[in-house]
Amino acid sequence: MSHHDPRNSTARIYQTVTHVGIKPSPVMAIFSSKGPNIITPDIIKPDITAPGVNILAAWSPFATDVTAGNSLDYNMISGTSMSCPHVAAVSALLKSVHPNWTPAMIKSSIMTTATITDNTGDLIKNEDSTEATPFDYGSGHIDPIAAVNPGLIYDFNTSDLINLLCSSGATVSQLKNLTTTPVYCKNPPTASYNFNYPSIGVANLTGNLSVYRTVTYIGEGPAVYHSILEITGVKASVYPNVIRFQKSGEKMTYRIDFEAYKSSNGSFEFGSLTWMNNLHRVRSPIAVNVVQI
Secondary structure (H helix, E strand, C coil): CCCCCHHHCCCCCCCCCCCCCCCCCCCECCCCCCCCCCCCCCCCCCCCECCCCCEEEECCCCCCHHHCCCCCCEEEECCHHHHHHHHHHHHHHHHHHCCCCCHHHHHHHHHHCCECECCCCCECEECCCCECCHHHHCCCECCHHHHCCCCEECCCCHHHHHHHHHHCCCCHHHHHHHHCCCCCCCCCCCCHHHCCCCCEEEEEEECEEEEEEEEEECCCCCEEEEEEEEECCEEEEEECCEEEECCCCCEEEEEEEEEECCCCCCCCEEEEEEEECCCCEEEEEEEEEEEEC
16 A cells, blocks of 8 residues: 655646536525514515625735735625625616616615526525525515616605604614704604515514505506515405506505414515516515414
């Protein structure tokens, strides 16, 4: 039995090959940030998912322990920190096409146009092959081209955000730190599940509950949108189930009635509401936790 002499070892470096068309893709990485949202449970987190694995990107040339003391101009890393700049770039793209859009409008267009299917046509899966949920990918995988023309937008302003903070128990002094002028909460505060967010979450459903959302039409000329409501574990219906617009900028409010018929045992029931016509699909994920019938 002879041991190999390391001085005679040889190695071969092959030319790099780029693999494209890997199936299935995308897949949710094991390290990806997961919901539910602990701080504000009525708001589904994450909002969105974007490419974050083995991303080649510009890197600070400042040598650190991370780069083993080497100065690098580019590096290949994975993490939510790589997903984030993809979303920032898509936001910049949308702002260049729509200079007057607010952050809320940009967020809405990104979330409502995201895709939940992979390149095999199946629903996006986790790395362990289980089916992913809104607590894995939020509204889905980012689709920059679809986001440019979302059809409808869920807009919100500063007073809506203050109402959300109020519903989470913010004090007058905490709010004053943000606004510099004193603001007071409505009594009772607007429920956080009625914050006009592009996704729909109800963390504590007891019996019956109605959730309200307002969509702003940003198309040209008259339009009709039909609703598709899908959810398991609770009864739900949307009113009106068809919405009509005459001109750009018009707003319409709809409501979803949820009715509990069995307890969720602490795990959320998932679904979605999509407003669609022959041009657009405006999709909101739904997460509902039934705590009492």
